[in-house]
Amino acid sequence: MNKSRLLRIKNSRKLESAKRMWYRFLKSKLSILGLVMALVSISTALLASLITPHPEDVTKVTHFERKLLPPNLEYPFGTDDFGRDIFSRTIFGFQYSLMMAGVVLVLVVPIGVVLGLIAATRKGLIETVIMRIADIFIAVPALVLALAICSVLTPSVFNAMMAVSLMWWPWYARLTYNVASSLKNEYFVQAAELIGASSSHIMFSEILPNCLGSILTKVTLDVGWVILIGSSLSFVGLGAQPPTPDLGTMVAGGGQYMPDYWWISIFPAIAIAFIIMGFNLLGDGVRDMFTE
Amino acid sequence: MRPSLTERLLEIKNLYVGYKTYMGTSKVLDGVYLSVDTGEKVGLIGESGCGKTTTMKAILRILPTNAVLQSGEISFGGKDILKMGKSELNELRRKRIAMIFQDPTAALNPVFKVETQLADIIKFSSAHESEETEEIRAKRIRLLKEVALPDPERVLDSYPFQLSGGMRQRVCIATALATHRQLLIADEPTTNLDVTIQDQVLRLIKDIVEKRKLSVILISHALGAVRGFVDKVCTMYAGEIVEVAETEKLFSDPLHPYTKGLLESTPRLTGGGFSEGIMGRVPDYINPPQGCRFHPRCNYSLDICKKEKPPIIDSEGNHSVTCWLYYKK
């Protein structure tokens, strides 16, 4: 049997698979828009230090001589009450928000998914314990729970991220549990059992790949949600503290200057909306990609 | 020679239907010819993917949105269905043509009791759209008795999930016959049922058809299902009708290689084994084979089969076959 020929066939099949998924994604124009917006957000976050015109304004500086200036050529988003360039701070705000989303999801997804898989495959006491704990967290409204946790800890970005992570994992556990439970009764899982495959093989190699579509869709949509919750926490002062250029904090800081010096709150708010919208639209596209 | 007294009820001529997909157009129906006379019972045999359901959906104009009716004619009682307006179509679907589907569970609405669903059908297909409730109730019970359902009162009061598969299919048959129709299209009506129930339901359909003098198109993927019921059988392959003959003639003297292959593959109750099936698989409709669509799988293919589509050849009276093997200059 020709080894290199097999390899070529294998690679061309993978390419075919990828192309097919891509075609499905492209079916909706809005998904493409979402992809563009998400990519813009991510690039802004990654290249923040390179593209900000006034990087020093991100830290604890004050330029009272140029405070409260409306949007103009040098300061496209205007300046705030400390004279800092809002445009630069907004760009860094992208970095903070996406970083928070990234950290939370990287923590939450593996833990939630694994717990969900275990609950689905090992019925009985373990299943009950995991899912009931998850139910408790899910039952309480997200923001309320986050606020509750944050208010007993010292306000900081780190604590905000921990609070959000703590209340977020159950959603992944529940999602994975639902998908895995329905898959568990499929013949191919029975077949693997009959063959003698170990239960960890069945969980991770048979069931999990079929859950990926739902999980990835949720991850994409969750980027927006996490950022929203995080910004809300900062808005009420429980997350990032000034002078950190967190978008939520910036919106809060400009509140007292509304409506005369509207640019202080509005531009960060638009940035939040932009990121969330982009990832939501992208999420629809990701879901389409995985739907045959 | 067909006696001029029997009228042509349904005639499909040269029907081409495709489906739009991201990889191109899937050219499913490739020139379908099918006819049903008044009072005639026609069997349509074809395996999965041959286009029989597409054809039936085209008759009732219930094709999905990505379907493209490329050309052809479907006339019912003299009028072209493809050119009908909305109200004419509705009349066609409510009062002229009835359809029974393969999966009775999917055909019934799970959240409504049987009595509601039957009442809706009766109301929509009757001449007087607002009949009295008493009349409707009596009519419903009559219908259920007609389909040999024991205890019709209980069935009326049940949800579909509370009934067995056989009972659900009988309810579907009752809804199909709620009003006088001319043509019954039964798409694999017994395939999902147990063997003993299949027999019962088929006998029921036969009785009703005889009693009401209906014309029928009975679709199946298994040859045995149509025997003893239909007058003539059409075999369908890859979007084309490849052979039409009277039932016994088709079974005893099949002409088209595909029909032969099907018959040879069918296990017999008398034992004796069966063939190895038909080699190859159903063609890719996006890039179908040139010439005769069956030639890649045919043991008897000639050179011309690969190049040109065979014409319909009438052989010995009421037996036609679409195959170059029977072409005489």
Next chain:
Amino acid sequence: MEEKESILVVKNLTKHFKTSFGIVHAVDNIEFDVRFGETFGLVGESGSGKTTTGYVIMGIYTPTAGRIVFKGHDISLHTVKRPKSIKKDMSMVFQDPASSLNPSKTIREIVGLPLKVHGMVNGSSELDEKVAKLLEVAELPPERFMYRRPRDLGGGEKQAVAIARAIATNPSFVVLDEPTSALDVSVQAKVIKTLMKLQQELNLSYLFITHDLSLMRNVASRVAIMYLGRICEYAPAAMFFQNPLHPYTKMLLSSVAVLTDKEEALKPKGVKSIGEVPSAINPPPGCRFHTRCAFAKNICKVKEPELAMIESEHYVACHLY
């Protein structure tokens, strides 16, 4: 039953399921054996318990009562508790080809799984070789199919993959649960031919479960018919079809759709299918078939008939005999 010629013996096998509606008597006290190298057919309609029997034999369900003896070993356990050597020796082909193959995997991974689990290959290129050989044996050109996924395959091809997977570990016994019911007749013919060829070449014993009597006539050497969890009759194939004794067997045979007059002549006359299968939660007392039986006597409503041998190797459970 001569235990030495039998690869599988099932004794007093019972399986009940507890549900919120009551206890489902899926299989009740059945007994049969499968001999080395034969195809034993198990026929019945929905609710008969034939699929449950197959599942209990394979260990997907634990028996409520009774014993399953495979090659002399008692294996009346759930599959996770069975020794690996037993799992290597028995395999199953499922009814629905679409859901018996993991849609996210390639054919190579699917067929290769049993080889990996039982340590039959060392490294990726040995896996390639062995999988390719198995695909060839199942009549699937390896180059075309190795890296495909199930969604690209037709029903018959999927079943061929399932068969390749089932024989990967060189088993001696395969349970085939309606392996061709979801397939068209021309595809079914191909799959059955492959199965018969494999049985010859690899000396396999089959438990063939189906509701299709015409198919059964052509594949099985002995046939047992089940109704509502009990075996009504079993006999060598020719005897079963030419001289059916149990009223249910006659009813089932009379309902089969056939193609020729010769076959029609074989069907029992004077019997018509009536009624429907009662619920397995409260099976009828006495003989379970009495509610639909044209020949039911008073004793049938009260006492369950036992399997008795009427002629050589032909057993019936009916008060008429």
